[in-house]
Amino acid sequence: MTHPLDWLLLRLAVRRLRRRRGDFYYDLASALEDRVPLYTILRKLEARARRRSRGDQLLYRRMLRAAMGGSLARALQGVMPPTELLMIDALQGGGDERLSQGLHFLSGTVEKVDGMFRAVRKAVAYPLLLLGAMTGILVAFSLHAVPVLADLIDPARWPPLGRALYAVAWTIRHHGLTLGAAVLAAGGLFVWSLPRWQGRLRRRLDRHPPFSLYRDFSGAMLVISLSSLMRAGVSLRASLERAGRFSAPWMRWHLRQILSRLSGRESAQFGRAFATGVLNPTMEDRVQDAAERRDPVAAFVRIGVGSIDRLQLGISDSAARLNGLLMVAAAMLLLFLLGGFLATVMEAQSSLQSEMGGL
Structure with a gap:
């Protein structure tokens, strides 16, 4: 059972990430362009969050679990708006290159x-x-x-x-x-x-x-x-x-x-x-x-x-x-x-x- 304080910190972390999702999409697209695997990117973000914020750590840990099958849309479900998840879900079927291009478009x-x-x-x-x-x-x-x-x-x-x-x-x-x-x-x-x-x-x-x-x-x-x-x-x-x-x-x-x-x-x-x-x-x-x-x-x-x-x-x-x-x-x-x-x-x-x- 999730501790009430952890639940609150997770909710606040979701709000913070949603507010700066343009930068998040840009950084993600840049890493995918360099052929860095999605799971490696999220694991690195979780390691950084471990030193900085309990809420961000919980968020990226949850995203890591959801991304086990390689689905970015599933990892971002409940975090990003449904219209953006719709596009990400379609893009990831075309490979990392197309996903990277789409994320650059989203960031703008x-x-x-x-x-x-x-x-x-x-x-x-x-x-x-x-x-x-x-x-x-x-x-x-x-x-x-x-x-x-x-x-x-x-x-x-x-x-x-x-x-x-x-x-x-x-x-x-x-x-x-x-x-x-x-x-x-x-x-x-x-x-x-x-x-x-x-x-x-x-x-x-x-x-x-x-x-x-x-x-x-x-x-x-x-x-x-x-x-x-x-x-x-x-x-x-x-x-x-x-x-x-x-x-x-x-x-x-x-x-x-x-x-x-x-x-x-x-x-x-x-x-x-x-x-x-x-x-x-x-x-x-x-x-x-x-x-x-x-x-x-x-x-x-x-x-x-x-x-x-x-x-x-x-x-x-x-x-x-x-x-x-x-x-x-x-x-x-x-x-x-x-x-x-x-x-x-x-x-x-x-x-x-x-x-x-x-x-």
Whole structure:
């Protein structure tokens, strides 16, 4: 049984190696170019780690055990992203020379891929922060400002906007925990459904934020993976079948449809087979155009290599639209809160003046 401290150190070592995997791929490729066996490389790394870090030692020891059969992809399973394992798994079948070339290619692209991940995180983080701020303002009004007004004047005498504010505040005070739990459950269900939910309704929702962010990112990563495999000499059909081994259920659903179309009328023009909703319209058009080129494989590879920077721009545009909608919602919420509060205050002042005038 693994000691809890060793488990933690191993997890930290995995995170460190994943962050610097570009350098790791480069060093590995350079050693393979010099015909150094994979097992010898990993054994040397494990010996170095033994003197420096307990976590790194545990990681390289685990990789050594997994690499006994000569499989680098198996050694890196659980350490590197599935899309990169997919390419490594395909490359190692072509010998150390092809694997070395592929690792050099990976070392040059992982920084861009990580930048794409950062763009996705940034696109998701700001809306979540804005929603949290809106929720905090609404709860503060409901627990503190509205009860003070209710003590000054009977809610039945409030203006219509004030009564709407009181109804919202009453609901939050009496059912806030239930509503909060429901929102958290809905958020958890949404995150869980992104890589799993399939069907016609999901295909329609993938055209709009926030589902389109996941669709754009996953679709671009698919094109990058396929182009990397085809660059290594793997056929399109074999690349799609390999991609299914490392994919989530949502992606496998699309891959099955693409493979089915390749076996049918779209087999002559493989670009049309990708019109399943897995790619955004712009990327779909590029893939279809590539299929009509004189060298379709080379054109497809160029799309994969050049799609990373374009995807970052696309994600930024989608995030800007989502953020704009949330800003409008936040402005409407503030107008509702301030409007209801000020209208009720003015009604309270008028009532007090009337009562004092009648004395």
